[in-house]
Amino acid sequence: MEPAVFAVVHEDTPPVQPAPPPPPQVQGGGGWRVGARRVLSLVFFLATTAAFVVSAYRSRHSARDLALAIATQFLGTVLWFCFVKLKQLRGDHTRDAAEVAVELRRARIAVWVLLVALGCTIAVQVTVAKHGLALKLVAWGVTLVVLGLLFYLLFFRKDAAERADLGRGQDAAAGRPATQLHKLFPEEV
Template sequence: MDPATSAVEQGPRVQTRCQGGSRGRARCGCALNLVLLLAVSVTFAGAAYRARRRPRDVAFVATAYYLLALLLCCLAKLGHLARASEGEAQLRRVRLAAWAVSVALGATFASRVADAMPLLALKLAVWGVAAVFLGVGFYLFFYCHDAGRCRAELGPGQDAARPPAKASHELAPEEMV
């Protein structure tokens, strides 16, 4: 077998690795996650290096990096449990952990931004916006977790309040008016 024939035979397999099958998509997803993790790690390392003479800034960068990594782990676990249809109690615990970590991360960033604000009204506004977003996150994590499943069953462009539209060939003659 000559090299040209070998390259032609291997070409489509290499090109469709990310497109074909769940195994190929899993590899691409894993590679993308590793690239993103590396980019975030390099960014945080650069921020920690720039803040090396200010212990408060280094503590903020380290805390934010740790909480972000923990949040991503919680969300990955949540996605795994949702696909595996594990017990509802374990799913609820992981949701609670993800929400708690997101509250800690939001409070960390809100405190940092509020410290930079010159007026008390602006500081209170920052904390108010953070509280609203964390409240919406709580609602979405615990009370609206079936919304995605409901939308998938309805189909695109349909609303849960109104019934799905019928095709014209499914309508009775008196309904066509």
């Protein structure tokens, strides 16, 4: 037989408050992957910086080439920060879903504008270096195809559309569309 435990509650004792819920955990980014991403980001940054230094040194006598190298480095750096912002917004489940959706849309538009500017800058660099109309047309054609594909991936892909519509019939906490299991009937409310 187990002993009975009794508790005495005084009237002047404040009620016990439950502990706050733990902060949401980031999925899919634990362990060695976080360190590998940071190392990869650092290597990418160092490689692009080294490429910029080399191209700036080679084009130091030509103002046009130097301006194109500086513009390419600047656009690439700003684009990198916009991608980081997009990633943060996709994982942000602490704020209102409508606010996140508006900021996500703005970040996508900023990424698109930067991609177009960077693509045109690279196409200009390639067409200046090549001689012949056919090669110039191929360079611009490839640029347009790549920009069109990136536009589709940013704005019309199924995953992008679901995230843009957060808060409208979706499970905002999980960031995915609400299924029949998540919906309640009017009698159950």
